[in-house]
Amino acid sequence: MDSIVAACLAFAEKAVDAVPDAKEAQKLGSLPTQALCEAAAAVTRRYADRTFNFCGIVNAKSGRCSENCSWCAQSRRFETGIEIYPLIDAERAVQAAKQAEANGLTRFSLVTSGRKLSPREVRETISLVRAIRSSTNLEVCLSAGLLTESELKSLSEAGVVRYHCNLESSRGYFPQVCSSHTTDDKIKTLSSARVAGMEVCSGGIIGMGETEADRIALALELRTLKVGSIPLNILAPIPGTALGNEPLLGDEEILRAVALFRLINPTAQLRFAGGRARLSPKVQKKAMECGINAAIAGDMLTTKGSAVDADKRLVVEAGYRLDDLKKFDAQHLWHPYASAALPPPVSVAAGGHGARIVLSDGRELIDGTSSWWCAAFGYNRPEIVEAIRKQAAELTHVMFAGFTHKPAVELGKRLIKLLPSKLTRLFYADSGSVAVEIALKLAVQYQMVLGRKSRTNFVTIRQGYHGDTWNAMSVCDPAAGMHTLFHGAMQQRIFIDAPRSVFGGEWNPQDVDELKAVLEKEGESIAALILEPVVQGASAMRFYHPQFLVEARRLCDAHGVLLIADEIATGFGRTGKRFACDWAGICPDIMTLGKALTGGAVSLSVVCVTNDVADAVSCHAPNALMHGPTFMANPIACAAGAAAMDVYMAEDWLTKVREIEAQMKEGLAPLAKLEGVLDVRVLGAIAAVEVKRAADNRILGPAFVREGVWVRPFGRIFYLMPPFVISREELKRLINAFSRVLTDWVEEKI
Numbered sequence: 081m082d083s084i085v086a087a088c089l090a091f092a093e094k095a096v097d098a099v100p101d102a103k104e105a106q107k108l109g110s111l112p113t114q115a116l117c118e119a120a121a122a123v124t125r126r127y128a129d130r131t132f133n134f135c136g137i138v139n140a141k142s143g144r145c146s147e148n149c150s151w152c153a154q155s156r157r158f159e160t161g162i163e164i165y166p167l168i169d170a171e172r173a174v175q176a177a178k179q180a181e182a183n184g185l186t187r188f189s190l191v192t193s194g195r196k197l198s199p200r201e202v203r204e205t206i207s208l209v210r211a212i213r214s215s216t217n218l219e220v221c222l223s224a225g226l227l228t229e230s231e232l233k234s235l236s237e238a239g240v241v242r243y244h245c246n247l248e249s250s251r252g253y254f255p256q257v258c259s260s261h262t263t264d265d266k267i268k269t270l271s272s273a274r275v276a277g278m279e280v281c282s283g284g285i286i287g288m289g290e291t292e293a294d295r296i297a298l299a300l301e302l303r304t305l306k307v308g309s310i311p312l313n314i315l316a317p318i319p320g321t322a323l324g325n326e327p328l329l330g331d332e333e334i335l336r337a338v339a340l341f342r343l344i345n346p347t348a349q350l351r352f353a354g355g356r357a358r359l360s361p362k363v364q365k366k367a368m369e370c371g372i373n374a375a376i377a378g379d380m381l382t383t384k385g386s387a388v389d390a391d392k393r394l395v396v397e398a399g400y401r402l403d404d405l406k407k408f409d410a411q412h413l414w415h416p417y418a419s420a421a422l423p424p425p426v427s428v429a430a431g432g433h434g435a436r437i438v439l440s441d442g443r444e445l446i447d448g449t450s451s452w453w454c455a456a457f458g459y460n461r462p463e464i465v466e467a468i469r470k471q472a473a474e475l476t477h478v479m480f481a482g483f484t485h486k487p488a489v490e491l492g493k494r495l496i497k498l499l500p501s502k503l504t505r506l507f508y509a510d511s512g513s514v515a516v517e518i519a520l521k522l523a524v525q526y527q528m529v530l531g532r533k534s535r536t537n538f539v540t541i542r543q544g545y546h547g548d549t550w551n552a553m554s555v556c557d558p559a560a561g562m563h564t565l566f567h568g569a570m571q572q573r574i575f576i577d578a579p580r581s582v583f584g585g586e587w588n589p590q591d592v593d594e595l596k597a598v599l600e601k602e603g604e605s606i607a608a609l610i611l612e613p614v615v616q617g618a619s620a621m622r623f624y625h626p627q628f629l630v631e632a633r634r635l636c637d638a639h640g641v642l643l644i645a646d647e648i649a650t651g652f653g654r655t656g657k658r659f660a661c662d663w664a665g666i667c668p669d670i671m672t673l674g675k676a677l678t679g680g681a682v683s684l685s686v687v688c689v690t691n692d693v694a695d696a697v698s699c700h701a702p703n704a705l706m707h708g709p710t711f712m713a714n715p716i717a718c719a720a721g722a723a724a725m726d727v728y729m730a731e732d733w734l735t736k737v738r739e740i741e742a743q744m745k746e747g748l749a750p751l752a753k754l755e756g757v758l759d760v761r762v763l764g765a766i767a768a769v770e771v772k773r774a775a776d777n778r779i780l781g782p783a784f785v786r787e788g789v790w791v792r793p794f795g796r797i798f799y800l801m802p803p804f805v806i807s808r809e810e811l812k813r814l815i816n817a818f819s820r821v822l823t824d825w826v827e828e829k830i
């Protein structure tokens with residue numbers, strides 16, 4: 081028995097990464113139920129979401145269906161005595177949605193009868209969706225038949241996040257139970273829904289006279305389609321339908337089906353749908369243990385469902401968590417770059433170690449982002465955690481005006497050792513954006529006190545990113561960046577084209593012509609040039625030639641313009657040098673650092689300034705830099721920073737970064753051959769793949785999580801910036817999962 085269970089586990093393990101071989105999958109059908117269930121339970125615990133997901137449904141249009149699905153009470157070909165009504169109005173839809181919300185559900189689906197909605201009904205459904213969205217916090221799903229891509233697009237824009245269309249049975253058996261449409265019609269709808277920006281939900285009904293081989297074939301088809309939410313219905317024969325006299329499936333056969341679906345779809349949400357109400361609580365619980373981790377709660381379309389509270393008790397007994405954290409989060413907490421009304425899917429993080437983020441259900445994600453590039457030395461790095469703990473016990477905070485303290489000095493000592501020798505003055509701040517604000521302010525004040533009153537503007541290069549606060553925004557790329565909307569509201573900065581010479585390529589001296597021309601013409605209005613040295617991160621992930629920095633340094637000096645190097649993303653080894661400026665051997669007048677400064681543990685940034693600039697500002701009236709955040713030099717943050725700098729200095733990270741670089745170069749190279757990929761580039765521990773199809777993290781986030789990794793693309797850039805502590809094996813898994821999801825995305829398979 082143990083060896084059978086082990087074989088099933090090995091099968092499922094492979095099914096996480098790739099569609100299983102059909103013959104191999106069919107062999108599962110000959111195995112004993114106990115072994116199947118045991119293996120499926122282990123797979124569920126290891127790979128499936130352990131937070132149970134409930135959704136509610138409402139029959140939004142009932143009966144008079146033209147189709148001949150032999151199980152369905154709503155087909156006009158059968159006399160079943162069900163209530164028949166046209167599309168419900170907004171009042172009724174909102175009432176049903178509010179009831180679902182009051183029952184504690186977070187997802188709600190409108191389900192309509194018929195082959196598909198008419199154009200008028202599509203418009204009405206859009207109104208229903210908007211009405212539900214404006215009066216509840218539910219995520220809205222829709223099941224409305226074989227709609228076209230443009231209809232689906234309009235529904236997606238109205239706020240439908242997931243489209244449902246069951247395949248119902250295997251491709252081979254489906255024609256036996258329905259001849260008015262085909263499996264391919266359904267698949268076309270599902271792929272159109274994906275293209276329209278929705279997640280998809282698709283499953284089937286068991287107990288319609290199909291064999292177990294058919295169930296395996298259906299599970300495989302769904303795995304091939306990478307369906308993330310799979311409803312599993314058990315036929316409840318309805319008198320009057322063609323299957324009205326079908327014998328009921330026995331408990332064992334149902335449990336086998338659940339186990340098979342789970343083994344073939346290890347990471348999907350396997351959703352108990354119609355027909356389960358007749359099962360005993362014991363059997364339902366067993367089904368949850370061996371694979372069911374989602375359910376439709378409350379009533380079904382034409383049959384009674386089960387009580388929500390009883391369901392919740394069972395779910396907890398079966399070892400699942402309920403959605404409480406996510407529910408509150410979706411209703412009240414606004415996430416970065418996100419809609420409050422249509423909250424993005426989130427995972428619940430509960431811990432971290434090394435290159436891994438641990439989810440509240442125990443699953444671990446290999447991190448490809450270093451949490452927006454800050455957790456360079458790994459999550460919960462013990463030395464940093466200990467320093468925070470120790471400092472918190474001594475002094476959590478004291479104002480920095482009139483006081484200093486050991487953590488501020490200890491961090492300062494380490495930074496002075498690491499920084500170019502000319503950068504001798506440090507101004508601590510709370511975040512990267514604030515550091516950029518201070519750098520800009522300092523530059524203007526420097527020019528003012530020297531009597532250069534006209535120098536109030538900044539020049540910067542296109543495709544840059546410097547933060548989300550007002551002035552930082554003004555120097556982000558005005559078109560490609562995230563702040564285009566505010567362009568007219570901000571101070572107008574001077575933008576020059578980003579250098580075209582790429583890192584590692586030939587230097588084209590013309591790349592500096594525009595900067596030269598701007599400084600010659602408008603130098604008297606410019607306080608500073610601000611740029612991200614070598615790597616333009618959050619707006620483009622571009623790597624440019626370091627010679628540009630050499631030329632920029634020379635030109636700035638010639639024109640009395642300060643050079644601000646924003647090393648918030650690149651500092652502390654990310655590019656393969658300590659600072660990205662080191663590629664050019666230059667020293668800026670002002671350098672901003674953040675992110676990895678505390679190993680990503682606590683928010684802290686620092687503005688590093690030359691004596692020249694600091695002295696000019698300090699020795700002219702008002703003899704002070706007029707800036708002082710409340711939490712400046714917070715002792716806990718500084719203690720974390722000092723510990724992080726010790727970690728940075730104690731190890732040979734540059735060798736580690738070079739190894740990561742080599743592995744990413746090799747592992748990601750095949751992606752360049754894909755039709756939908758424009759460029760693959762790697763520098764240090766940064767890899768970027770530029771694709772044609774803009775990313776949608778609503779779809780991609782859950783897809784990466786299902787693969788056991790954490791990746792967060794933006795725009796048309798998929799990138800990897802793993803923590804330096806990532807092992808070779810972890811990086812291999814990360815690269816493979818990244819490549820699979822990216823390939824599916826560019827080929828429009830998800």
Ligand code: PMP
Nearest residue numbers: 511512513546547618646648649
């Ligand atoms: N500058 C650069 C170069 C950055 O990459 C970022 C953050 N991505 C910032 C500034 C802003 O930092 P924060 O998000 O900490 O405000």
